[in-house]
Amino acid sequence: MTERLPDRAASDVVLIVDDVPDNLSLLHDALDEAGYVVLVAVDGESALQRAAQADPDIVLLDAAMPGMDGFEVARRLKADADTAHIPIIFMTGLTETEHVMAAFRAGGVDYVTKPIRPQEVLARMVVHMQSAREKRQARNALDAFGHATMAIHVTPRLADSKAVWQTPLARELMQRYFEAAPGQIPQELAQWLHEQSLTAGEGREPKPLAVTRGERQLVFSLQQRTSDDDWLIVMREVSDAAAVDAVLQAFKLTLREAEVLYWVAKGKTNRDIGDILGSSPATVKKHLEHVFEKLGVETRNAAASLAIQKVRALAPWHGG
Structure with a gap:
């Protein structure tokens, strides 16, 4: 039976990975009471599967587990582009410096020592989830532009x-x-x-x-x-297509208006543009009037200059 994915709109999703039932129970109850959707895994393989399937907002990961230990789980999560963004907090009774450094080298953002104190875990989770969310939003915004x-x-x-x-x-x-x-x-x-x-x-x-x-x-x-x-x-x-799309997004034009403005910025006449787009010069002129209105300009040169200025960072103009 396929496991139902958590309702992400309702609350943040936390994956707890620990082979000790008492630890799972303690954290599960505290997180559930705090309003989180909680997923659990008792070994490394199931942790990787659940992370890939559910894309949790954070992973609480036991460092010392039989078979695949937490360090290896973290390395695999960070090596996979689909899960690399998920912050990992290690839970460990290993407090020697070498083990702490191993946790960070494996991709952890923080660690808590056992015995686990749920309120401390909750406080650290909030900080790291907020940071991860801001980074994800910033990266998505970069793609959008x-x-x-x-x-x-x-x-x-x-x-x-x-x-x-x-x-x-x-x-x-x-x-x-x-x-x-x-x-x-x-x-x-x-x-x-x-x-x-x-x-x-x-x-x-x-x-x-x-x-x-x-x-x-x-x-x-x-x-x-x-x-x-x-x-x-x-x-x-x-490419021409990339530049036209950049013009379209920058000025909220229709596709045909963006194509006309692009070729105007490339120095083409209305007749040239008509030949390229399969339209009459009169139709091109009409589209250009709409472009002038939307850009708040009155001349071809002003429209071309504004277009080049606005989209240079998105799609550099090249001769043709």
């Missing part, structure tokens, strides 16, 4: 470089252009990033990387360093 973004961890051995996180749009573009698995960084991209990092301290403007596939081109831009070895990368797809 056409900014496919990812953070890359660069290692001395370039082949070991990997994506620390990436927006859904970035993941889609990486798969489409490179057939890259989630988190995988192609050699071409790693080499470019390494070269840019070497010149970053010299005050030189970072040089974009353009990868061409047929009529489309994916442009990578280096934004900033997020830590000693992590770099924030923004990609944008360059």
